[in-house]
Amino acid sequence: MTKPHYISSLCFLLIALAVLTSCGAERNMKKGEKYLALGEYFDAANEFKQAYQKIPPKQRDKRGVAAGKMALCYDKSLQTAKGIAAYRNVIRYNQAKTQDHLSLAQLLMKNGSYKEAAAEFQLVLDSMPDNVLARKGLESSKDAPTIKEQGSRYTVKKMDIFNSRRAEYSPMLFGDEFDQLYFTSTRNEAQGDELSGITGTKPADVFFSEKDDKGKWSKPEPVNGGLNTAYDEGVCCFSPDGREMYLTQCATDPSYPRYAQIVKSNRSDAAWSKASEVKLSNDTLSSFAHPAISPDGEWLYFVSDMPGGKGGLDIWRVRLTAGGFGGVENLGEPVNTPGDEMFPTFRPNGDLYFSSNGHKGLGGLDIYIAKIGKDHKYHLSHPGYPLNSQGDDFGMTFEGPHNQGFFSSNRGDGRGWDHIYSFYNPEIVQTVKGWVYEMDGYELPAAEVYVVGDDGTNEKLSVRSDGSFTKVLNEGVTYLFLATCKGFLNHKEEVRALTNPKESRDTTLQFALANISAPTLIDNIFYDFDKATLRDSSKTALDQLVTLLNENPNVTIELSAHTDYKGSEAYNERLSQRRAESVVNYLIEHGIAADRLTPVGYGKLKPKTVKKKLTEKYPFLKEGDVLTEEFIKALKDEKKQEICNQLNRRTEFMVLRTTYGLFDEQGKLKKQPKKKTEGSKKDLQEDGYSIIFD
Incomplete structure (x- = not known):
């Protein structure tokens, strides 16, 4: 082969390779554009990278475009170092737009290269003085080293x-x-x-x-x-x-x-x-x-x-x-x-x-x-x-x-x-952790808790599946918590947060709600043996009942006392009646209207029916068991018999009405509902009665 023919063949081969390479690069660019349109940035970046590598260095414009696409995809797929290198190539091939300089500056910030980032942000502002992101970025690049040096309590x-x-x-x-x-x-x-x-x-x-x-x-x-x-x-x-x-x-x-x-x-x-x-x-x-x-x-x-x-x-x-x-x-x-x-x-x-x-x-x-x-x-x-x-x-x-x-x-x-x-972060936090549950029963996840503070707080808290809720308190603020649940009486508690506390403080609140449609046990009521005289140890439970009745002023109750099966029926009825009247007298002495209270002594006529909660304490009992004389005597263990007798000796209350004091003799509401006003007052309605509190 002569030299001219050799040169001619070589040129043809180089041209053919260039054409094939160019076609390959175009295919990669098209595939990359397709992936980019679908948001598949990792795959798109690989295609643009292959295209970039196939484009001859002399084709600077095409190389710059491919580098720009590659840089965008690296940026989107969180490959910071690769993105910075690609954007630098876009600049090197004179294909950089203002957005490219902004994106490079943002990646340099992620890389901790604050001085270089500042230079790029300034370039953007030189051509676009109103660019908000570039202005914020420039401020960030200048202040970031100081912020890092200052640190925090975290x-x-x-x-x-x-x-x-x-x-x-x-x-x-x-x-x-x-x-x-x-x-x-x-x-x-x-x-x-x-x-x-x-x-x-x-x-x-x-x-x-x-x-x-x-x-x-x-x-x-x-x-x-x-x-x-x-x-x-x-x-x-x-x-x-x-x-x-x-x-x-x-x-x-x-x-x-x-x-x-x-x-x-x-x-x-x-x-x-x-x-x-x-x-x-x-x-x-x-x-x-x-x-x-x-x-x-x-x-x-x-x-x-x-x-x-x-x-x-x-x-x-x-x-x-x-x-x-x-x-x-x-x-x-x-x-x-x-x-x-x-x-x-x-x-x-x-x-x-x-x-x-x-x-x-x-x-x-x-x-x-x-x-x-x-x-x-x-x-x-x-x-x-x-x-x-x-x-x-x-x-x-x-x-x-x-x-x-x-x-x-x-x-x-x-x-x-x-x-x-x-x-x-070891900050000082004051919290209230509360539980809402049925008296003598389980948690009430369907309950709602309203909280009002003298700082203008007025909100409803969500109750979790275990009946609990949590509220973070502001310093020096007095809060009123009201727990409500359909079919139950309301209960409220008041808490004042400390001013300038020295350490974190958790306050625990219990919201035991009384069932409107079932008897509720008044626990820890004690009488002198064979008498109706209330012992001093009963006053805590009775004071809680006074509070409950004051919180639910539209409620009337039957106050009942019960005995075990020992003794005659007539004697037990008289004793239980006197005991029920002793409790009612205590409530009247503490401000509860007499016509809201009905004392009844049932003696041994209404033995206790076991609730599920009670079976956790006494596994030998089953839910639904009725503690009759026959049931108790059938128990071979004398200790178990005495437990059942103790359970029968109880004082309970049952809600009779929830409309006391709401209507006049003609059956009309005595007071029309108040208009809701701004401030710390909260007006709640539950089961036909209303509570307004400050």
């Missing part, structure tokens, strides 16, 4: 028991004792066989861990019962009563973008059901994610990019009603910004915690606290370092009223994986 610790080599995030404590932790994870134990095109890992599932009596957490396991699927599930929250779980689900569709949606699962027999969609809007082109229920159970907060927001992802809310969902509303400023606001959650005291990259911070997503002020507006604060870091910090959950719990962060992880951390 301490954080990485929780290795919960973490794997993949991502774990958005922990959420559950249970009356906060001894269960639910969280999202992409670890290998998650369902599904294919890797996610978004993250390059298994699709996320919801996992949980339990704490034993010694405080040790168990190895996390996936939630069973049909909650998890081959799709992405995660970022869950719970209704105040613990019966419903709201979470985010992102189903796969090869033809459409991945729009996140909120779904709901119900708890039955300690298992979570398969989730069903929660339809918050007719908008089918926006994402709905990151649900959070307000402590009073009246609002569902969530994140969406629907039209009408401030830009990026915003926090919205919708009212929860018995008939469904109300209209959605944007939280607006100062919470939402042109950036992204995500992962809302609540501390039990009502403070809203969320994460944002649009406010002044340390880099990435920072956690912010939004408190409602006396002007009924949100006021924001930044909890500082080390709760916040240069990475993404988000997904708070609180262990009761105290400022401790868990959150998630990708700080210090070179691959950008999120992990779960504990946090603790």
